[in-house]
Amino acid sequence: MQTASAETNRFEADGRYFVKVAGVAELEQRSFKVVTIDDRHILLLRADGQIRALDSRCPHMGYPLSQGTIKDGVLRCHWHHWRFDLSSGGCFTEGGDDVAVFPLMIRDGAVWVSPVPLEGYVRSRTEKLMGDLRQGMEERNTFLIAKAVAGLRAMNVPDRDILSAGAMHGLRFRQGGFSMGLTILTCMGLLVPHLQADDKALADVHGLVNCARDSFSGPPRRMLRPLPSTQFTGKAQLTRWFRLFIEDREAAGAERILRSAVAAGYSMEDLIELLVVAATDHYFLSTGHVIDFTNKAFELFEVMTADGALPIGETDTQEVLATTLSAVVRPMAMGFRHEEDADWHETIEPQEALFSALPTLLAQPRDPHWASDGRPEALRDGMLAGKPDEITQALQHALEQGASVAALSSVLARAGIHRVARFHVQNEEDWDDVLHVISYANAIDSLTRRASGRSLEGDLALMKAVTHGAMFVYLTEMKKPVIGALNGHAVGIGFALSLYFDIRIAAESAKLSMIFVRRGLAPELGASWILPRLIGFAPALEMALTGRMVTAREALELKLVSRVVPDDELHSAAHALAADIANNCSPLGIAEAKRLFYHHRTMDLDAALIENEATTRRMSKSADFKEGLRAFAEKRPPKFTGR
Numbered sequence: 035m036q037t038a039s040a041e042t043n044r045f046e047a048d049g050r051y052f053v054k055v056a057g058v059a060e061l062e063q064r065s066f067k068v069v070t071i072d073d074r075h076i077l078l079l080r081a082d083g084q085i086r087a088l089d090s091r092c093p094h095m096g097y098p099l100s101q102g103t104i105k106d107g108v109l110r111c112h113w114h115h116w117r118f119d120l121s122s123g124g125c126f127t128e129g130g131d132d133v134a135v136f137p138l139m140i141r142d143g144a145v146w147v148s149p150v151p152l153e154g155y156v157r158s159r160t161e162k163l164m165g166d167l168r169q170g171m172e173e174r175n176t177f178l179i180a181k182a183v184a185g186l187r188a189m190n191v192p193d194r195d196i197l198s199a200g201a202m203h204g205l206r207f208r209q210g211g212f213s214m215g216l217t218i219l220t221c222m223g224l225l226v227p228h229l230q231a232d233d234k235a236l237a238d239v240h241g242l243v244n245c246a247r248d249s250f251s252g253p254p255r256r257m258l259r260p261l262p263s264t265q266f267t268g269k270a271q272l273t274r275w276f277r278l279f280i281e282d283r284e285a286a287g288a289e290r291i292l293r294s295a296v297a298a299g300y301s302m303e304d305l306i307e308l309l310v311v312a313a314t315d316h317y318f319l320s321t322g323h324v325i326d327f328t329n330k331a332f333e334l335f336e337v338m339t340a341d342g343a344l345p346i347g348e349t350d351t352q353e354v355l356a357t358t359l360s361a362v363v364r365p366m367a368m369g370f371r372h373e374e375d376a377d378w379h380e381t382i383e384p385q386e387a388l389f390s391a392l393p394t395l396l397a398q399p400r401d402p403h404w405a406s407d408g409r410p411e412a413l414r415d416g417m418l419a420g421k422p423d424e425i426t427q428a429l430q431h432a433l434e435q436g437a438s439v440a441a442l443s444s445v446l447a448r449a450g451i452h453r454v455a456r457f458h459v460q461n462e463e464d465w466d467d468v469l470h471v472i473s474y475a476n477a478i479d480s481l482t483r484r485a486s487g488r489s490l491e492g493d494l495a496l497m498k499a500v501t502h503g504a505m506f507v508y509l510t511e512m513k514k515p516v517i518g519a520l521n522g523h524a525v526g527i528g529f530a531l532s533l534y535f536d537i538r539i540a541a542e543s544a545k546l547s548m549i550f551v552r553r554g555l556a557p558e559l560g561a562s563w564i565l566p567r568l569i570g571f572a573p574a575l576e577m578a579l580t581g582r583m584v585t586a587r588e589a590l591e592l593k594l595v596s597r598v599v600p601d602d603e604l605h606s607a608a609h610a611l612a613a614d615i616a617n618n619c620s621p622l623g624i625a626e627a628k629r630l631f632y633h634h635r636t637m638d639l640d641a642a643l644i645e646n647e648a649t650t651r652r653m654s655k656s657a658d659f660k661e662g663l664r665a666f667a668e669k670r671p672p673k674f675t676g677r
Contacts, residue, residue: 045146052139052146059143061085066100071149076136078145079120082107086120087138087147093131123155129166131185132159160189164199164346167242171203174250176243183238193226193234198338198345200242202357206257208249211361212327215248220330223337257357258286260294269300273308273491280312285367288312289360296356302332305359306485307492313366314498317378317385318506320369322474325499327362329477332484334358381505384426388501391430396493401436409435410445417449417507419632425504439493439500443475443482446503450475453507471510475503515615515624519608520586521601525549530559533568536628537611538595540586541604546594552581569594620658620674 043054055069061080068090069076077090081104088109092099097113104110108126109118116127123135134151151159163185170178186196197219204216222241226234261267272291279288295308309328313319335358338345348354372378409432416428432442450472478499486496518535525547532538532546540546548565550557557565557578565574569592577584586598599607615624626649634642653659657677665672 047139050137050148050150052137052148054144055147056145057143058085058140058145061145068098068100069147071147074149076147076149078147079104079109081120085138085140085145087136087145088118088120088123089134089136092116093125093133099133129169131166132162134159160186160191163189163191167196167199168203171200171242171246171249172207174243174246176239179242179246180239183235183242187235187238193238194223194337194340194343195346196238197223197226197241198343199347200245201334201338202345202348202354204245204249205255205357205361207252207254208361209253209255209364211255211364212331213248213365215245216334216361217327217330218244220334220337224333255361258289258293258360260297260356261290267294269295269304273311276308277312277315280363280367281315283367285364288367289363292360292363293356296352296359303485303488303492306332306481307489307495309359309362309366310481310485310499311491311495314495314502316369316371316373317382318372318474318502319366321372321470322477322503322506323470324362324366324369325481326473326477327365329480331359331362333480377509378505381422381508384423385501385505388426388430389498392433392494392497393490395430395433396439396490396497399436400438400487402438404432404435404437405441409437410441410448413442413445414449414452417446417504418452418511419629420508421629422505422508425508426501429501429504433497439486439496440482443479443486443496443500446500446507447475447479449504449507453510471503471506474506478503511629514621515612515628517608517612519604520544520546520595521604523547525583526553527559530557530561533561533564539604539608539611540589540595540598541601542586542598543601544586544589544598546584546586546589547581548577549581551579618671620662620672622653622656622658622674622677626653 045052053071055071055076056067056078061067061078065080067078069078075090076087077099078085078087079100080086088099090099091097092102092111092113094111094114094116097111099109099111099118102109102111104120107120109120111117116125116130118125118133121135123133125132132155134155136151137148139146163182166178167182167186169175170182183196187193201216201219201223204219208215219241222237226237229237272295276288276291276295279285279291292305292308295305300308306328310325313324313328319325335355338354338358339351344351344354373382413428413432417425420428429442453471454469478496482496482500485492487493515536516534518532518538519541520532520538521541521544523545524532525545526549529546529548548557548561556562562578565577568574573592584592584594586595589595590598597607630642630645630649634645658674661672661674
């Protein structure tokens with residue numbers, strides 16, 4: 035059926051609209067003509083007595099096909115010599131993209147073209163680009179991946195489907211299972227819906243390339259089968275088996291059990307419990323990566339199956355779930371167990387004392403109002419400043435007050451964020467650890483929100499994971515003194531960062547300002563919390579409300595800096611102070627002194643005195659204390675070891 039519009043240059047036929055673009059006689063005089071319809075550039079050409087319409091640009095590098103040559107129905111592009119079938123647009127060159135061909139009609143001596151490509155092109159184009167994406171993943175070819183992403187998005191293929199195709203490749207072609215590549219890809223999948231349109235393609239490529247790199251050149255995973263039947267096997271039995279095989283580092287057996295649980299229709303909450311119970315039988319597996327991978331596996335499955343979808347080419351939701359979750363098993367079975375790490379030894383006894391009390395504590399009713407009266411903030415500060423026994427006692431006290439596991443995991447997540455915010459920017463060696471803190475804390479908080487409160491065994495495992503995370507927050511505390519040398523202008527965020535230095539030395543020309551209010555902002559990065567504690571409430575509030583510049587001499591009077599030196603002596607003064615501390619002070623004593631000062635800011639004097647006495651008793655047994663006494667008696671410099 036054809037319908038003419040009021041405009042003489044347009045009509046509709048069979049659900050398409052056609053636009054008058056040229057006269058037949060015009061193409062008899064010259065064989066090529068480029069026309070534009072709705073921002074699409076279309077090449078009209080006459081060859082072998084027929085007029086055809088196709089995209090005017092070569093799909094490889096955009097070279098104008100109007101400058102190509104035709105022989106026997108084949109169009110050759112003269113840039114890289116790709117050749118195309120004029121009828122279908124198909125490319126004869128290996129790996130080449132097809133060129134779009136458009137419907138065309140001849141009416142009353144005029145050429146009419148629809149700007150929508152033929153359906154066969156759209157379908158084959160999508161299949162071709164998906165094939166290119168798979169090839170790019172297999173070859174770790176960034177260019178091919180990026181080109182496939184751009185083409186698929188131009189064909190309106192959802193970002194979810196693009197990332198899911200890469201995820202299934204990573205799940206099947208990395209023998210070691212879940213790792214950095216799939217983690218980054220999952221993060222991009224969660225981020226893409228919230229990005230501006232121009233940034234979505236970059237996020238897709240970033241996730242896919244990292245996944246391709248992580249799964250490149252190694253052998254593929256062997257996809258195991260579930261047990262022949264779980265008809266006579268209960269959940270408790272499967273859980274015991276799974277823990278046994280993880281304990282024995284037998285990944286294949288553990289994977290078959292997990293796949294059996296999926297095949298038996300276990301709920302997501304049951305599967306989380308199965309995995310977390312085994313993951314917490316040991317301490318902080320692989321620096322917390324195992325818990326993070328577990329959470330990311332569930333998030334990845336949700337990304338791939340959002341709105342009831344499945345990855346392209348997949349037909350079985352259970353198989354996609356089993357393939358995704360089973361990628362966590364090998365990292366769990368083979369992960370490093372941190373009770374074997376000397377750094378964790380001081381944390382084990384306090385944790386075991388708490389774990390022995392957990393069954394009784396968690397069996398009691400939970401108080402939904404526990405989070406009132408500043409309790410979460412006090413617990414967070416305790417996690418950031420306390421010793422292992424103090425942290426576990428605080429967690430136990432919170433449970434006795436009725437705190438839920440979900441509430442405590444939320445406190446841990448906030449402590450992880452504060453650990454990053456309070457971590458000094460120049461502490462380059464330990465940044466990996468502090469980033470692991472926030473990724474682990476986020477992961478266990480997410481898993482807890484999904485599955486806590488359903489069973490005692492599940493809550494026990496989640497609470498153990500929360501406790502492991504709290505210990506890692508303690509272990510990543512910056513124990514070395516940080517000296518800041520301030521020159522030039524420290525304003526806004528730069529000023530806020532300087533507040534995290536333990537000692538500040540300023541050059542005479544230095545100027546400082548909380549300039550936020552003069553830029554339409556409020557103080558950031560905790561400056562409103564730290565500055566009043568350094569110089570007092572009134573002068574801190576004045577700096578915040580005026581945003582004015584403070585000179586180095588005024589900063590010294592405010593006790594915001596400890597000394598002011600000539601500009602050309604700033605770095606030598608800072609280095610001299612650092613050398614004096616390093617050469618003459620005990621690392622153990624420095625760490626304890628720093629901890630006590632920051633911890634005691636929120637304590638009363640009686641509590642501080644009690645902790646001082648306990649710290650002195652403990653440190654008087656240290657090798658550093660004995661060395662300090664010997665060095666004093668022998669009138670020589672001490673040789674401290676930090677023990």
